[in-house]
Amino acid sequence: MENDIFTRTFSPLLIVLSGTAGAGKDSVIRRMQERDIPFEFVVTATSRSPRPGEVNGRDYLFLSQTEFQAMVRNDELLEHAVVYNQHKGIPKQPVFKALQSGKDVLLRVDVQGAATIRSRYPQAVTVFLSALSEEELTRRLFRRGGDSPDQVALRLRTALEEMKQISEFDYVVINADNRLDEAVDVLHAILRAEHARADPRRIIP
C-alpha cells in the first residue's frame, strides 16, 4: 500500500518547534500564519500569568494551578513539565483532532518538552530554532520585557546548555536578526520535504 505511488495519500505531520528562549519561536509562528502556510498551531497550556501583550488562547492557554492539575490528573496533556516553577503542557485533544482532520500540527515547546514528545512520538518532526550568534541571543534576552537581570542571566545559561542537545533534533533552523522570512522559508521547505518522504512519519494510523 504505502509503496504504491499512485495511491499515496497525505499524512499529516506533528511538528515540534523548539529552541532556546530568545530564538524567536513566536515570531516565526506568527509569520508562518501571515504567509498562509497551512498548519494548525496548538497552544501550550500554562499556569503562569500572561506577560504584557499575551492573549489567552492565541499565545498560551492560561490556566489556574487547579485547572492545570485537573488536566494532568485526567491524562489530558501530551507532555507537561515544571519550568522556572511554572507548569506548562500541551493539551492532547486539539492535537489529535487536527491530525485526524488531515492538518499538520505545530507545537511550540521548550527543549525539555521536545525531548518528552520525541520519546513518546518518535515520528514527530523536531526543529531546533536558534539565533545566529551568542551576541544576538544575549541581546534578544536582555531586550525582552518582564524578566529581571537575574532571570535573563539564568535564561542565557540555560540556552547555552540546551544548545548542546541539537543532535537530538531532526533540523536546525537559524533565525537571524532581520532575516525572519529566511527562517520561515526553511521551515516551509522542511514541511514540504517531510510530506515527500517515501516513508512518511505517520502519527495517526
Added chain:
Amino acid sequence: MENDIFTRTFSPLLIVLSGTAGAGKDSVIRRMQERDIPFEFVVTATSRSPRPGEVNGRDYLFLSQTEFQAMVRNDELLEHAVVYNQHKGIPKQPVFKALQSGKDVLLRVDVQGAATIRSRYPQAVTVFLSALSEEELTRRLFRRGGDSPDQVALRLRTALEEMKQISEFDYVVINADNRLDEAVDVLHAILRAEHARADPRRIIP
C-alpha cells in the same frame, strides 16, 4: 563541533534523482537550472548513440565502447551498469571536484544505478520521481521518440516493476503533466531541508 550551532558550515549534498523512464527527470533538471537553483549536474557517460536533440556533455557524455571500457578499467566511475545492452555510468572526477568546491551535486540515474550509489554512499539523498498515474506514464512512454513499440512495452513493464522499490528511496516526488514547477518546488524544498538537518549527510569530510 558538529553540535555547535554558531559554527555550523555548509555541507554539500550528493542528490540522486531517479525514477522510471517517462518520469520526466530531464525536464525537472532543466527547469531547476532555468530557475537558478544552485547545484552541479554531473552527466552520465554512456556508450549508446545520441537520440535526436541530445547534446554531448549536456545530456550525456557519449563515449565509444572502447573509451567506456577504459573508464571502467581505471576505476573512474562512481557506478556503472549495462542497461538495455548499453553501458551507462557516472564519472567520479566531476562529482568529487564539485563537492570539494562546496557545490551540491545532482545525478540523474535509473533505479538500478540509484541502488548502487546508495550502497556505496549511504549519505546520498535519493529521490524517486514519478508520473501521477499509470495512464500518464504510459502516454509519456508512447509519445517519446526513438523507441519501437516493443521497447515501449518493455520500458512500461520495467517501470511498474521499479516502482516497487520506492521504499528504498528517501523521497518520492510526483511530476504530473503540466505541473513541472510543483515538482521542482518540492525538489528545491528537499535540498533546503536536507541542508538544515541537525546531522548533515556529509559525503566528503
